[in-house]
Amino acid sequence: MNLPSDYWQTLRLTLALAASTTALLLVLGLPLAYGLAHTRSRLRPLAEALVSMPLVLPPTVIGFYLLLAFSDSTAFGRFLIERLGLSLNFTFPGILVGSLVYSLPFMVQPLQAGFRQLPRSLTEAAYMLGKSRLTTLWRVLLPNMKPALLNGAVLTFAHTLGEFGMVLMLGGSLPGRTRVASIAIYDEVQSLHYDQANAYALTLVALAFAILVGLYWFTKRAAARLS
């Protein structure tokens, strides 16, 4: 099988997008999940619905609205472009912002479930030992929800690998900038290069399988160790 000429470039871009999305969502998703798991606010269902919207919306809808938001036809877009010098449409940072929105529930939901699963007395026991919230989170809560952390990270990574409609809307198919593997497959098939489409498709199948096997293997091991 002949590898497409820009195979490695496309693969690097795809992995870079998935890795940066996962890293940023870990940082952004943790406080969000912690807040959602612990709040007693009546607005919680509203916040949960907002976080979960990307699960049910077609990715093209997210892509479409972000495309508008980043363009100079809206006040927000003009603010980004003129004040901050950020032209996000058809760029890597643009599709990165898009995939943060798109993959948000895949990070927040497992983390929120992870926080809820921990007995409240663990947090309270740490408080009784004079520990701050941050120390409690870092030394007690997070180490006891490693499976949830891994689950969130892996699902986010894998889900971002497979993202298509949002990237197509917001990023188009610029080689080396926004052309990720899923887009490349579509392009190659359009040009009847089935062989080259197959190279990308097979890579994604292998990657997704390896990631999921790794996840389930680790989860099983972690469960055996803690019980």
Place this chain on the structure above:
Amino acid sequence: MIDFHLTKALHTAAGPRTLDVRLTLAPGELVALSGPSGAGKTTLLRLLAGLDRPESGFLRVAGQAWYDDARRQWLPPQRRPLGFVFQDYALFPNMTVRENLAFAASGQPAAPQIVADLLELLELTELAPRRPAALSGGQQQRVALARALARRPRLLLLDEPLAALDLPTRLRLQAALATIHQQFNLTTVLISHDPAEIARLADRVVELELGQVRRVGPPLVPPAPATVAGRVLAVLAGGQLRVQLPGGAAVTVSGVAAAGDEVALAVEIARTL
């Protein structure tokens, strides 16, 4: 000296009630909280610890206001120098026994020495490298007690610490608790349902019912002795013994002895109301 008057809404099986307790504890006193479930025992303990917020009243410990509704004073739970033993022990599953204690003692001078002393005192040295999941209930209880002492508190709060344990373990831990209460110069509040335990440990008992104090006073001595003598009639299969009691009746118990031996049976006193 601990002086408080605390109120909070309670949701009991008999409908909404108000927990309303006013009490003064002398330094070095061991007070048992007793009463039917839903009486507000755990809630009162959590109010003292600052894990729940009272609706009104005050709480002064050794002259310092931990809570005063009128003056809008509130000391967060992290800054209250007390030890708390949870009913489910709440040991940190990711840490070994030693790490649980070290985490608790960290930030104090001579923390490693404190940890070593507590391990020794509660006979945990051999269990130090184990994680909580690999310990029995009684062992977990000892770790929880050691951890609560690691910050050298003057006030110790225990939420039914021994309820889930079998009788021999419970008796051993009661003895340990009494020693520790003395040795660490503690004021202790203990929730217990067991009249024998209360009689053995407590200076005073506070009986709660539906959020109100029903009785404060010395513990009532339970009506039956805690042990009874017997003679082993036969050794049965599976570690069981057939034992004759003084009245002539025979019972089957588990244990190790030879036929004809005189043995002492521990008697668990059923809860009297």
